[in-house]
Amino acid sequence: MRVPYDEMVREFVRVLTKHGITDEDAALSAKLFADASLEGVYTHGLNRFPKFIDSIKNGSVDVTKRAVLSASFGSLERWDGQQGPGNLNAYRAMERAIELAKEHTVGVVALKNTNHWMRPGNYGHLACDNDCIGILWTNTIPNMPAWGGTEAKLGNNPLVVSIPYEGGTVLVDVAMSMFSYGKLEKYKREGTMCPVDGGFDTKGNMTRDPAEILKTHQVLPIGYWKGSGLSLVLDLIAAMLSGGNTTHEVGSYPYETMLSQTFIAIDLSRFPDREALEAKVDATLKDLQSSTSIQEGVAVHYPGQGMQRTRAESLEKGVLVDPGIWAGVLEA
Amino acid sequence: MRVPYDEMVREFVRVLTKHGITDEDAALSAKLFADASLEGVYTHGLNRFPKFIDSIKNGSVDVTKRAVLSASFGSLERWDGQQGPGNLNAYRAMERAIELAKEHTVGVVALKNTNHWMRPGNYGHLACDNDCIGILWTNTIPNMPAWGGTEAKLGNNPLVVSIPYEGGTVLVDVAMSMFSYGKLEKYKREGTMCPVDGGFDTKGNMTRDPAEILKTHQVLPIGYWKGSGLSLVLDLIAAMLSGGNTTHEVGSYPYETMLSQTFIAIDLSRFPDREALEAKVDATLKDLQSSTSIQEGVAVHYPGQGMQRTRAESLEKGVLVDPGIWAGVLEA
Numbered sequence: 001m002r003v004p005y006d007e008m009v010r011e012f013v014r015v016l017t018k019h020g021i022t023d024e025d026a027a028l029s030a031k032l033f034a035d036a037s038l039e040g041v042y043t044h045g046l047n048r049f050p051k052f053i054d055s056i057k058n059g060s061v062d063v064t065k066r067a068v069l070s071a072s073f074g075s076l077e078r079w080d081g082q083q084g085p086g087n088l089n090a091y092r093a094m095e096r097a098i099e100l101a102k103e104h105t106v107g108v109v110a111l112k113n114t115n116h117w118m119r120p121g122n123y124g125h126l127a128c129d130n131d132c133i134g135i136l137w138t139n140t141i142p143n144m145p146a147w148g149g150t151e152a153k154l155g156n157n158p159l160v161v162s163i164p165y166e167g168g169t170v171l172v173d174v175a176m177s178m179f180s181y182g183k184l185e186k187y188k189r190e191g192t193m194c195p196v197d198g199g200f201d202t203k204g205n206m207t208r209d210p211a212e213i214l215k216t217h218q219v220l221p222i223g224y225w226k227g228s229g230l231s232l233v234l235d236l237i238a239a240m241l242s243g244g245n246t247t248h249e250v251g252s253y254p255y256e257t258m259l260s261q262t263f264i265a266i267d268l269s270r271f272p273d274r275e276a277l278e279a280k281v282d283a284t285l286k287d288l289q290s291s292t293s294i295q296e297g298v299a300v301h302y303p304g305q306g307m308q309r310t311r312a313e314s315l316e317k318g319v320l321v322d323p324g325i326w327a328g329v330l331e332a
Numbered sequence: 333m334r335v336p337y338d339e340m341v342r343e344f345v346r347v348l349t350k351h352g353i354t355d356e357d358a359a360l361s362a363k364l365f366a367d368a369s370l371e372g373v374y375t376h377g378l379n380r381f382p383k384f385i386d387s388i389k390n391g392s393v394d395v396t397k398r399a400v401l402s403a404s405f406g407s408l409e410r411w412d413g414q415q416g417p418g419n420l421n422a423y424r425a426m427e428r429a430i431e432l433a434k435e436h437t438v439g440v441v442a443l444k445n446t447n448h449w450m451r452p453g454n455y456g457h458l459a460c461d462n463d464c465i466g467i468l469w470t471n472t473i474p475n476m477p478a479w480g481g482t483e484a485k486l487g488n489n490p491l492v493v494s495i496p497y498e499g500g501t502v503l504v505d506v507a508m509s510m511f512s513y514g515k516l517e518k519y520k521r522e523g524t525m526c527p528v529d530g531g532f533d534t535k536g537n538m539t540r541d542p543a544e545i546l547k548t549h550q551v552l553p554i555g556y557w558k559g560s561g562l563s564l565v566l567d568l569i570a571a572m573l574s575g576g577n578t579t580h581e582v583g584s585y586p587y588e589t590m591l592s593q594t595f596i597a598i599d600l601s602r603f604p605d606r607e608a609l610e611a612k613v614d615a616t617l618k619d620l621q622s623s624t625s626i627q628e629g630v631a632v633h634y635p636g637q638g639m640q641r642t643r644a645e646s647l648e649k650g651v652l653v654d655p656g657i658w659a660g661v662l663e664a
Contacts, residue, residue, distance in 0.1 A: 071604075073437040073602055073603075074407075074435075074436045074437045074438075075406075075407045075436045075437055075438045076437040076438050076598070103406075104406045104407045104436060104438075105405040105406045105407055105408040105440075106406075106407045106408050106436075106438050106440050108437075108438050108598075133569055133572070145623065146620050146623055146632050146634075147632070148623070148625060148626055148627065148630060148631075148632045148633075149620070149623025149624060149625060149626065149632040150623065150624045150625075150626055151623055151624060153619055153620050153623055154620075161562070161565040161569075163565060163568050163569065163572070170564070170565060170568065172558075172561035172562060172564070172565050174555065174558040174561065174562065178555060178558075196538075196556055200626075204626060206528075222554050222555025222556075222558045222559065223506065223510060223554025223555050223559060224528055224554075225635075226504075226506040226510075226554045227554065227555060228635075229504035229506060229634075229635035230493070230504060230506065232502070232504070232616070232620070232634060232635065233493040233495060233502060233504050233635075235616070236495050236502065236612075236613055236616060237465055237493075237495065237598075239609075239612055240465070240495070240600060240603075240609045240612065240613070241465075241598065243603065243605050243608070243609070246612050246613075246615070246616045247616070248615055248616045248619045249612070249615075266408070266440075266569075266573065268572060270405055271405075271572075271575065272403075273575050276575070277571075277572045277575070280568075280571050280572065280578050280581070281568055281572070281578075283578070283580055283581075284564070284567070284568060284578045284579070284580045287485055287580045288478050288481070288485050288486075288564070291477065291478055291480070291481025291482065291483055291485055292481060292482045292483060293480060293481060293482075294480055294481065294482055294532075294536060295480065298480060299480075300478050300479070300480045300481040301480075302478075302561075302564065303557075303560075303561035303564065303565075
């Protein structure tokens with residue numbers, strides 16, 4: 001089932017304002033949710049919307065609060081998210097990092113006490129719309145064992161890197177775990193195996209079986225020991241720069257909140273060779289796409305490329321929705 | 333066989349000065365090579381030294397050249413490595429990034445036209461010695477297929493992140509390929525399998541067999557499609573910020589040279605809660621180490637932790653050397 005983008009935004013606005021979000025903020029929040037679905041990131045678009053409304057109801061998101069500046073250190077600022085809506089906080093943080101980048105070339109906003117940022121690619125796009133490279137990450141609750149251990153000590157700490165490109169933003173959006181719990185649940189529901197090993201089974205062997213991994217909760221970091229190390233340093237940097245919680249500290253709350261995030265913007269517009277840089281990116285991406293495919297008929301793409309097709313299709317035909325979830329929004 | 337650290341430095345200095353490197357630069361270069369072996373990174377210490385001397389002889393490294401400032405953009409500077417020695421260029425670049433961080437909180441040096449930086453952990457340590465977080469990466473020749481493709485289009489683009497910690501620096505040093513070609517050669521020589529899948533075999537299946545991977549040259553990125561994307565953006569950022577070569581462009585030279593690198597330093601010393609930040613790191617690392625081990629008797633460590641034991645042992649008993657390679661240095 002497909003729903004026109006504008007209708008989706010309108011319905012989101014209606015529901016959000018019912019829960020005490022101002023008109024202006026509701027418009028932005030609704031756009032961020034709808035844009036996720038528009039580009040095919042359904043898990044963090046419509047499908048996440050009911051959970052976000054729940055988090056307002058249970059008090060973990062305080063709709064009256066927004067991120068505010070707490071300390072300024074030149075090209076880096078610390079902001080306090082005050083447990084406000086995670087997507088609005090993240091958008092503001094990226095916006096401010098871009099402003100700092102326009103002043104200092106590099107701008108960093110370190111955000112503490114915030115909530116789940118929903119779909120981070122949106123903030124990567126925001127950087128690129130302002131001719132900035134965007135590098136941003138969040139910590140999470142402990143949900144992944146450190147390499148060699150059995151209990152969740154690390155977060156999966158999603159990292160986004162976005163690079164402006166006229167042919168369509170290069171957008172890498174990767175958690176430090178091989179598969180999210182949501183993805184494992186989906187594979188299990190569909191009765192399929194993970195495409196590669198995703199964690200350990202109850203006997204301590206690596207497995208593609210999502211049901212086994214969901215029993216042990218021992219998900220694999222990307223690159224095994226490498227992703228374990230990367231997850232750790234992303235967490236420590238987010239916490240140190242913001243003065244906020246580490247994943248270990250987030251684990252002390254009854255639910256995932258009071259997160260730490262880092263937003264880096266690097267302004268490309270000031271480079272005198274800006275045009276030559278675009279040509280460099282273009283040549284690299286075209287070379288990549290000229291790869292001989294391992295699987296016949298499946299061309300090699302750059303990260304973010306598929307999203308553009310989905311976006312165009314969604315705008316033309318409407319945004320794909322889960323009928324049940326969409327019906328729930330209409331009735332909310 | 334073990335050799336006292338001071339003797340190793342002395343011999344390196346002797347050989348380097350014979351090849352036209354000034355006394356002062358030879359002292360630093362020798363220290364950087366010796367420090368790699370001291371901390372157990374033998375591949376990029378003594379074992380790499382003969383290859384470095386070869387690269388002076390064949391002209392790919394110009395010992396008369398050093399990195400120079402080419403353009404300044406506030407907290408970010410572009411430097412030109414002029415094909416000088418990669419380790420001296422990288423050291424200078426990190427040194428300058430730290431100076432910029434002391435001024436702007438965040439400092440970035442983008443270095444172009446440089447050579448292999450040998451052991452990057454050294455520059456991570458340099459950042460931490462100055463109470464900075466260090467984030468640095470290099471691009472390389474194309475040596476890894478993009479996910480879904482068969483020909484090497486991406487570099488393995490090693491990334492280092494270092495975080496100062498009183499108990500011993502947190503140091504993550506990871507290439508974007510699961511295993512380096514050097515490591516695959518080593519496994520093959522020793523007749524062992526890779527501990528996890530490292531690439532594709534001649535039939536197109538993923539394999540742990542180093543001999544098979546060395547036939548196809550189809551090494552796996554960390555996290556499959558995820559590491560493929562990360563490698564791409566590390567390359568593009570290094571090239572765009574420095575105005576230097578992309579991996580694709582580096583591939584047009586007869587050997588690996590004219591690389592692009594990024595050095596980011598973030599000064600922690602200016603945060604009023606610096607002491608509380610140290611406590612956060614300490615609590616996280618102790619929690620990590622309290623993990624129940626998957627393999628009995630193998631405790632969970634944080635990245636960089638093992639290095640400290642090796643360093644202490646090497647200082648006490650001498651640095652482990654390959655007798656043949658060491659004899660070669662003595663005769664050089």
